[in-house]
Amino acid sequence: MDEIAPWEQFVRSTALHHFVYVNEPWLWPTCEILHYLGLSLLLGTVGLFDLRVLGLAKGIPPRAIHRLIPWGVGGYILNVLTGILFFSGHPDQYFYNDAGRLKALFMAIAGINILLFYGTTAFPEMKKLAPGADAPMRIKAIAGISLAMWVGVLICGRMLTWFRPPFFH
Amino acid sequence: MDAFLAFVEGSDLSMWIRGDSMLAFPTIITLHTICMGFLAGASSAIDLRILGLAPGIPLDSLRPFYPLMWLAFAINAATGVLMVIGYPTKQLTNPLFYIKLSLVALGVWLVYRIGTEVLRAAELGQKATTARVKWLAVASLAGWVSLIIAGRLLEYTHRWELLGIRALT
Numbered sequence: 001m002d003e004i005a006p007w008e009q010f011v012r013s014t015a016l017h018h019f020v021y022v023n024e025p026w027l028w029p030t031c032e033i034l035h036y037l038g039l040s041l042l043l044g045t046v047g048l049f050d051l052r053v054l055g056l057a058k059g060i061p062p063r064a065i066h067r068l069i070p071w072g073v074g075g076y077i078l079n080v081l082t083g084i085l086f087f088s089g090h091p092d093q094y095f096y097n098d099a100g101r102l103k104a105l106f107m108a109i110a111g112i113n114i115l116l117f118y119g120t121t122a123f124p125e126m127k128k129l130a131p132g133a134d135a136p137m138r139i140k141a142i143a144g145i146s147l148a149m150w151v152g153v154l155i156c157g158r159m160l161t162w163f164r165p166p167f168f169h
Numbered sequence: 170m171d172a173f174l175a176f177v178e179g180s181d182l183s184m185w186i187r188g189d190s191m192l193a194f195p196t197i198i199t200l201h202t203i204c205m206g207f208l209a210g211a212s213s214a215i216d217l218r219i220l221g222l223a224p225g226i227p228l229d230s231l232r233p234f235y236p237l238m239w240l241a242f243a244i245n246a247a248t249g250v251l252m253v254i255g256y257p258t259k260q261l262t263n264p265l266f267y268i269k270l271s272l273v274a275l276g277v278w279l280v281y282r283i284g285t286e287v288l289r290a291a292e293l294g295q296k297a298t299t300a301r302v303k304w305l306a307v308a309s310l311a312g313w314v315s316l317i318i319a320g321r322l323l324e325y326t327h328r329w330e331l332l333g334i335r336a337l338t
Contacts, residue, residue, distance in 0.1 A: 029321060029322060033317060033318050033322075036206075036317045036320070036321055039202075039206050039210075040205070040206045040213065041213070043203075043211075044206070044209065044210020044211045044214040047207060047210060048211055048214055048234060051234070056233050057230055057231065057232070057234055059229070059230030060226050060227070060231070063225070064223055065223060065226055067225065067226075068214050068217065068222065068223050071214070131227070154206065155199055158195070158199040162191065162195050
C-alpha cells in the first residue's frame with residue numbers, strides 16, 4: 001500500500017484506536033463474544049417477528065410478538081458499539097474490503113426499510129392484525145426485505161476475513 | 170489418537186475443507202453462524218416469553234417455529250462435523266471443544282424439553298409457565314450465552330500461544 005488516506009490517519013490518531021490497539025488481546029475476543037450475542041438476539045427477535053408477518057406461526061398476534069423487538073434493538077446497539085471498536089482498531093481491514101462495503105450497504109437498506117415500516121401506515125396496520133390474520137402484501141415485503149438484509153449482513157460479516165486487503169496481516 | 174488425527178487431517182475431504190475454495194470453509198462457517206444465531210436467538214426469544222415478556226403471545230402458537238429451529242440444528246451438526254474434519258487436531262485436542270459440545274447438548278435438550286412440555290401443556294389448556302419451567306428457560310438462556318462464549322473462544326485458544334500465554338491445546 002502506498003499512502004495512508006487522510007480518513008484512516010484520522011481514525012488511527014483517535015484515543016479509541018489507541019485503546020483498542022493496546023488492549024486488543026483481551027478486548028477483541030470479548031467484543032466478538034458480545035457481537036455474536038447481539039446478532040443472536042437480533043436474529044431471534046426480529047427474525048421471528050418477520051417470519052410471523054410473512055405467514056409462519058399465524059396464531060401469534062403480530063403486535064404481541066412485536067414486544068420482543070426492543071431486545072433485538074438492544075442486540076443491534078451492542079453490535080454497533082462493538083463494530084465501532086473493531087473498525088477503529090483496524091479501519092483498513094473493513095474499508096478496503098468488498099464484504100465490508102456490501103455489509104454497510106445491506107445495513108443501510110435495512111435502515112431505510114425500518115423507516116418505511118415505522119414511518120408509514122405499515123406499523124399501525126400491523127398492530128391491528130388479529131391472530132390468524134394474513135398481513136397485507138406491503139408489510140410482508142418489508143418483513144421479507146428485513147430478513148434478507150440481516151442474513152446478508154451476517155454473511156458479509158463472516159466473509160470479511162476472506163476479502164481483507166492483501167496488505168493486511 | 171495421533172494416528173487417527175493424522176489420518177483424518179490427510180484425507181481428501183479434510184484438505185478440501187482447509188483449501189482455497191470459497192464453497193469450503195468460508196461457506197461452512199457462514200452457515201454455522203447463521204443457524205447458530207437463529208437457533209440460539211429463537212430459543213432465547215421463547216425463553217423470554219416463558220419468563221413473562223410479551224405475554225400476548227399464546228405459548229402453543231410458537232410451535233411452527235420449531236421445525237425451522239430443528240433444521241438450523243441439523244445444519245449446524247453437519248457443518249460442525251465438517252469443520253472438525255477440516256481441523257481435527259485443533260478441535261479435538263482442545264478441552265474447550267468438549268465444553269462447547271456439552272453446551273450444545275444442554276441447549277438442544279432444553280429446546281426439546283421446552284418444546285414438548287411447555288408448548289404441549291399450553292395446547293392442552295394446562296398451566297404451562299410453572300416455576301420449574303421458568304428455571305428451564307433460565308437454564309436455556311444461560312446455556313446459549315455460555316455456548317457463544319465457548320464457540321468464539323475456540324477460535325482464539327490457538328492464538329494465545331502467540332501472545333505468550335500457554336495454549337489450551
